[in-house]
Amino acid sequence: MPRKKGRSGLVRALEVTRRDVFPSARAGIPKIAFVLSSDKHSGDARALAVVSDSLRQEGVKLLEAGVGNEVNLHGLRSVMNNNDDVNPIQSHDQLSLKSTNISLKICEAAEPPPCQTPVDLAFIVDSSGSIGSKNYLKEKHFIKQLARSFGVAPGQSRAALVLYSDSASVKAGFDQYPTLEQFHKSVDDLPYEKGYTRIDLALEKANQEVFPQARKGVPKIAILITDGKQTKAADSKGLREASEPLRRAGVRVLAVGIGSDVDSDELRLVTESDDDVVVAQSFPDLLLQIGNLTNRACELAGECKSVQPRLGPPEWLPARFGVALVLAEKHR
Secondary structure, three states, rough: OOOOOOEOOOOHHHHHHHHHHHHHHOOOOOOEEEEOOOOOOOOOOOHHHHHHHHHHHOEEEEEEEEEEEOOOOHHHHHOOOHHHEEEEOOOOOHOOOOHHHHHHHHHHHHOOOOOOOOEEEEEEEEEEEEHHHHHHEEEEEEEHHHHHHHEEEEOOOEEEEEEEOOOOEEEEEOOOOOOOHHHHHHHHHHOOOOOOOOOHHHHHHHHHHHHHHOOOEEEEEEEEEEEOOOOOOOOOHHHHHHHHHHOOOEEEEEEEEEEEOOHHHHHHHHOHHHHHEEEEEOOHHHOHHHHHHHHHHHHHOOOOOOOOOOOOOOOOHHHHHHOOOOOOOOOO
């Protein structure tokens, strides 16, 4: 592939992609345009927005990678519906190291939500000091991945957030963030509180303030996430007692424990079954189990489509994807 010199021709490249590439795309196959740019000049912002919108209207999902310190990330993000669709990469040397993450994002964009039954899903999120700031970001990533698996969207699945440490508070109700992008933003905005681990208060908060707004006839699921044990305090309740009102209200609780400080027997107190407890050694290990966890939640919702956890692109990728290359001409 020849190297072109000069200023970026991204607008022209997207126009060619829309006009000459995707008209020959197969019916029923996901259409994805992956844009790789290392230039600080992304072209006329208005023209870029117009051609990007045209592609999206024709069912093309846009993903972008901006490489290097001079790349115009603001310009790239301005044409994306979701900031998560723009992947900043520090240098071309880092590009191959990020290939697995990029492949996963392409696969996520191509696959429909595995759980097709709409659910009302509440995440009960550990914000205690033992998590640590780096793992807290990984916890947020896990929540966003799981919300994507359930197809959070208007009229479909809804998601809520309960944050707990010394106390518990509702950070997102079921009707507050109806789109996946809005919900992802609410997860990103969760503060790190660095307190104790009052799981009992979080369960009570979910029962009192979240699930009363659940829809009738829609499966109700709470996913409790923790990296430790319930903090003992003068006013604390046992977890069996604290979770009983949720179960009586028809809420199925899945307990997710991460790390060596988790007590699986304690987590079992909040669930109906041993199968509703998931324990992972670390947050990366938990991400590998996301398929199993989604399968279990789908079973509880009454429908399950098999999802296999994976580290890289699945074996069927070459068979289901058609690939084309469009090279952006540079303007001198």
